[in-house]
Amino acid sequence: MSDALPDVTTFRLTPEVVGPLRQGLSHVAVQTINAITASVPAYTEAFAGELGPTIEKAVRAALGTFLELVSRDTGPDWGAPLAPALEGAYALGRGEARNGRSLDALLSAYRLGARVAWRELAAISVRAGQPAATIAHFAELVFAYIDELSAASVAGHADELASTERERLRLLDQLTQALVAGEPEHVVLAAAERADWAAPQTLTAVLVPERSLRGVADLLDARALQRSEPGPGFGDMSLLLAPDAHGPARAPLMRLLRGHGVVVGPARPWLRARESVDRAARTLALPGLRVAGRVVDTEDHLAALVVTADPQALADLRAQVLAPLTGGTGAPPGKLVDTLRSWLRHQGRREEVAAELFIHPQTVRYRMTRLREIYGDRLTDPEWISAAAVVLTLPTLPARPPGRPPGRAAG
Template sequence: MKEPLRDVRSYRLPEEVVVPLLNGLPEVAVQTIAAITMEVPAYAEAFAGELGHKIERAVQAALGTFFKLVSRPGGDPGTPLQAALDGAYALGRGEARSGRSLDALLAAYRVGARVSWRELAAISVGTGQPAAIIADFAELVFAYIDELSAASVAGHADELAASGRIRLRHLQELAQMLVAGEPPHVVQAAAEQAEWTPPQTLTAIILPERAARWVIDLLDPRTLHLVDAVPELPGMTVLLVPDPQGTSRPLLFRLLTGHSATIGPARPWMEAKSSVDRVIRVHELCRPGGGGVVDTEDHLASVVVTADPSALADLRARALAPLAGERGASGAKLVETLRSWLLHHGRREDVAADLFVHPQTVRYRMARLRELYGERLKDPEWVLALTIALAVPES
């Protein structure tokens, strides 16, 4: 088993070892930065110009802190290590904000450790230090840089987590503004704050929250997730998916297979509220279950007919008034037959097949309906009213 690196806080180096190393720090820093710039492409441009000089000074300061730590008197309780660790932590956060990856940061540490040790070892050898001291010194250098590296990794991770939470909150605010129909300039500002690139269109999908968590990873990364968008439908959530029209819309249906989902129409992204309103309305009408996927485009007539429920109820009451005297099952069968007769344009055989009855039964029922309605069944206005009134079965 590999032994852990020695704790740099507990070790001391003689002054005659440390002084030449301190004197050589400026050149060590120059060589270290040059190597990182050459071997880690992500830093080639970042270290150019004035920034490169600042980084050189930072390297000198970090190594200087190390030498102060290992050369202080044994009775000195002071420890400058925390300041160096805080600096490394801040470096990690800054690298995350700059968009550089953790891989680039760790590569820079590896190169920096190798080159700085090579240069420092050359100084020690040049001053005639014994091999045992140089070996101890190597272990201390790598232990120190390992601690700095760990602090930077923590800073990098914390910054990504913090910025991720902040961006997630901004994306939530953007989605809520879109659904609320906020003015375009307000929504545009929210999109910029969230660093969200607007698509041409957005399509609303309503589905169970557990399904949304699985599906969203397979969709465009710009997909917006509306949490608790429909309070009256607990457990359901709404996704706003960028540009799924055309060939990608069938793919969306395939991804949702096995989930109880409703897919709305594509709308210009600023008009996403229209798609959300439609998908919620159709979901309430159809209540898909058992893993069915519903396309709102297949239910436009129902949406139109039920747009004003009270008006539909009044129309239905007026249109069915002639049947008011019919009782129970008899009245229900007449309503059922009248609806089928309207939908099949009076074709008796088709009505019989639709209702699973004999054509003679259809003939009998229609005779009764003609008694009740009279010439109104020939009046286009009445036929239209009856068609609308009976277009959606009464719930």
């Protein structure tokens, strides 16, 4: 309540003064509506249509409430007559928000209505012989009353927007969960329809640190979906689904995300967004992956993703390749493993192996002689060389227990 409003109850008009005002109430309401219709275009159609009688009734009720306030005895229940008017103004503000309109037109209508109503009521008071001082004070009360109605409408408008936004975010979150969970197409389509979400051609998963979620989300298209709570395989990352970041649009997205420490999955048709999410999560789980401050493109790690798709198989293959070096027990000699790895990487070029390992070429020759004694003809077998290259050029990936979702592995 404003400081001016209590004056509405302390200033009391006599029944002799209020009587003519009540008799002229219908005329004042009509004049008020006509003025608003002529000067506030947004309400022209509303007044002319089915809402016209309803709005006229509401205007007449608001004016009647005002007269009741200034004509009743003061007391502890002085606010009782005002409550219905404030509730009506609050509901009007909510209605404007539901219809997608700002408060500009409504507040303009309030201001204009107050002027017209005061003009008509003052004319009646003058004809009734009210002194000028009384009429002037009466004007202050009219505008204080309108201020209260305006404030109630503003509150209703703000509450409706907040409620609508919460509901919109809830429905969008349901849509995001349906996509991430790989729900059937009809379920996802229904969720998109409930959220009134304009579907893009593609969605691209972006795993982003939780602390940066809001900032990164603000960089994306307004249709971007987000899941603020970490999901399986996301570690401490949150999920964004960026719309239409396929083809030529992918490079600008990557530039936009620089410095935020994100993992970006492939673009997929929006109904198959889970594929992008799964790949981003699997890339995040790659051992030794550095994300902090970088933009990690999953497309740069396809080979690693392929060969680590079955961690237990990779571990078995690694043990098989290194078995001759260990004799079946213990850890393989580190220097021989490093030399074999470099030899495979450089396709047997001794000078390059020596440069990479910071050793003399003769040392490389000695170690390779030892490796040939251990492996024999396998060092010339293309299939064995391919298998050895796979396990020796990748970090060790811990096996994952059955049924456990992919997550960040210890590097």
